[in-house]
Amino acid sequence: MKRNVLIIGAGGVAQVVAHKCAQNNDILGDLHIASRTISKCEAIIDSVRAKNAMKVPGLFEAHAVDAMEPSAVAALIRQTGAQIVINVGSAFVNMSVLSACIETGAAYMDTAIHEDPTKICEAPPWYGNYEWKRREECRSAGVTAILGVGFDPGVVNAYARLAEDEFLDTIDSIDIVDINAGSHGRWFATNFDPEINFREFTGTVWSWQQGAWQSNKMFEVGREWDLPVVGTQKAYMTGHDEVHSLSARYPQADVRFWMGFGDHYINVFTVLKNLGLLSEQPVTTAEGLEVVPLKVVKAVLPDPSSLAPDYTGKTCIGDLVKGTKNGKPAEVFLYNVADHKDAYNEVGSQGISYTAGVPPVAAAILIARGDWDIGHMVNVEELPVRGFLELLGEMGLPSRVRDAEGDRPI
Amino acid sequence: MKRNVLIIGAGGVAQVVAHKCAQNNDILGDLHIASRTISKCEAIIDSVRAKNAMKVPGLFEAHAVDAMEPSAVAALIRQTGAQIVINVGSAFVNMSVLSACIETGAAYMDTAIHEDPTKICEAPPWYGNYEWKRREECRSAGVTAILGVGFDPGVVNAYARLAEDEFLDTIDSIDIVDINAGSHGRWFATNFDPEINFREFTGTVWSWQQGAWQSNKMFEVGREWDLPVVGTQKAYMTGHDEVHSLSARYPQADVRFWMGFGDHYINVFTVLKNLGLLSEQPVTTAEGLEVVPLKVVKAVLPDPSSLAPDYTGKTCIGDLVKGTKNGKPAEVFLYNVADHKDAYNEVGSQGISYTAGVPPVAAAILIARGDWDIGHMVNVEELPVRGFLELLGEMGLPSRVRDAEGDRPI
Known part of the structure; x- marks a missing residue:
């Protein structure tokens, strides 16, 4: 207490x-x-x-x-x-x-x-x-x-545990899918600090499959998901905290995290990354000024907190858990759908x-x-x-x- | 002398x-x-x-x-x-x-x-x-x-004059087309100083048509050209020095300048421009550093002079001049084709x-x-x-x- x-x-x-x-x-x-x-x-x-x-x-x-x-x-x-x-x-x-x-x-x-x-x-x-x-x-x-x-992490970890407790006898795979089907109405913006957002996707993509860590490149592995409310959405495998803790509890299961990205986001990200503008390493301008490119990108992008008033549409985040029930293959999708406008109206x-x-x-x-x-x-x-x-x-x-x-x- | x-x-x-x-x-x-x-x-x-x-x-x-x-x-x-x-x-x-x-x-x-x-x-x-x-x-x-x-300007102005002197009696239009069909082998690079290169395309596109200055946006007006050696190439109307001097000598003619751009160049340019990274106006980073975004873009791009050794392919620059000859419609395309590798071998x-x-x-x-x-x-x-x-x-x-x-x- x-x-x-x-x-x-x-x-x-x-x-x-x-x-x-x-x-x-x-x-x-x-x-x-x-x-x-x-x-x-x-x-x-x-x-x-x-x-x-x-x-x-x-x-x-x-x-x-x-x-x-x-x-x-x-x-x-x-x-x-x-x-x-x-x-x-x-x-x-x-x-x-x-x-x-x-x-x-x-x-x-x-x-x-x-x-x-x-x-x-x-x-x-x-x-x-x-x-x-x-x-x-x-x-x-x-x-x-x-x-x-x-x-995610958090509720999606609880979904995995709920699948274990109430829906399945054995667990073979946990696929966590995070889709933001909302629209902020800007040409481009990140939903949280651009520096953190881009850093999350510039490194190696780690997943737990066949009992071991597997590595891929960002946007290398993508697939379409047919989801409640938000419909068919493309998501890409990326590393995420909960892949680690869930793989420790369910080492026999494949544990993967999938995040939805539109073609527009991927295009902007790819241009910035390939030009070197997402780099944390400083460059020197012709005038001799030392600058970290990523910090300049952050400075020109919209402040994520400014997006809330105009945000519309929904998010869908959930776990597709596959395994067996009573000796037969079974699967369950546990999920939440949230609405941007409702959130803004309630808490700003x-x-x-x-x-x-x-x-x-x-x-x-x-x-x-x-x-x-x-x-x-x-x-x-x-x-x-x-x-x-x-x-x-x-x-x-x-x-x-x-x-x-x-x-x-x- | x-x-x-x-x-x-x-x-x-x-x-x-x-x-x-x-x-x-x-x-x-x-x-x-x-x-x-x-x-x-x-x-x-x-x-x-x-x-x-x-x-x-x-x-x-x-x-x-x-x-x-x-x-x-x-x-x-x-x-x-x-x-x-x-x-x-x-x-x-x-x-x-x-x-x-x-x-x-x-x-x-x-x-x-x-x-x-x-x-x-x-x-x-x-x-x-x-x-x-x-x-x-x-x-x-x-x-x-x-x-x-x-x-361009220069030789293309001479082509217009040669058309006047030797090929046509009256001139109705002069379309200058500049195509670089070469390849530098990099993911992205500008052929000359990125600061100058991008500045050329961030403003209004001016052309001389129907006896007056006309304005368009960059990449608003594009068309395919069927050219010698380099073949079919897409080029976009853009402002250029010689449109002014030629329109002064040939005020009755439409004078337009067309520059070839691949979809890849346009995509990179569009992303950088829409994000505000081509701006000449300084922005302030979260750490309080004042930086001109365009100068950071220049700092991360390849030095144009470093491209020459690997450059292959050809350029085609010329004037399509239309008018009349002996009272009948006539047209002539005056042009040069240059080779990147030959240039490098001769003058570096x-x-x-x-x-x-x-x-x-x-x-x-x-x-x-x-x-x-x-x-x-x-x-x-x-x-x-x-x-x-x-x-x-x-x-x-x-x-x-x-x-x-x-x-x-x-």
């Missing part, structure tokens, strides 16, 4: 987390949000106030913190009395925020794997490089740490931030209730997931299943 | 000019080359020596000069005793070099229109903005100034630099002989052109004609 939440970060996902915490502050208690720039935190609290999102009267305070500094984060945890920390800051701060939680006993959550700012596209085993090295430390301290509890963010930001708040509620306050470090598929998915349904992210018996709520 | 040549500039075209002057130094006398960076001039002279290009023993000297400074150029003209100046420097130095020629009495030539570095894509009348304002000054000083005597440059660099040397020879030492300012179509075109044929740029009577040398 824990109370009082500290949100680390003040980007698009943090905005969703803030609104959803406010909508559940009767259970969650005092709310705090902290980032390097306090004005961004204040703007998020203003938007919460503007929507009258607080369920009951309560505290919501903004703080400035350098989240790379464990002692600063620990001091803030003590000062605020937060027992639950939702880390949706940059991927570089996971380890420092986790240290602060271990030091203070607060529960820890994040939505993406840790990255070292000096290394680009590290090779698997990803969680093994940082997070999982601290499992024993969490266990001895009795600290609850739930890794990767956004949508587009659908991609919404799907990432609601799950850690559902997890926080489960920790507050005691259901998920397990006192050690886990990935989502290691937890009982039905309650989590049902709570998500109540909070705006309903899950459905499509299999031989039809398409229905889970 | 003039002697001794001063070349201004040390880029790819200057390299061709230097080699061709050397091959004709019995007529041209002492040779000098000057640019801001003397080492570039020395490298060009080294390549001339390496090819044993000097026809007779003679002087070839390198100099450093700030060509934006008329007095510095005038001092160099006096110091070297040059009576002929071939300006193949940047488009920003035309007026300062012309001033130095007027001051010293030296003959002046260039291969492209003057540009003000602070203005991008000026509207017509282009020659009227700078060069033609100084016609009277040249006439009173008795200075020979031949504007735009490269290939690719074919595009070659076609631009040979004509001003032919003009210099005609000035040295007295044929074109006319003592005032002209564009090429105002001169007698048969001798010029025949000399170009002897120097490596043969002209041919294709009309109802077949395809043959002019």
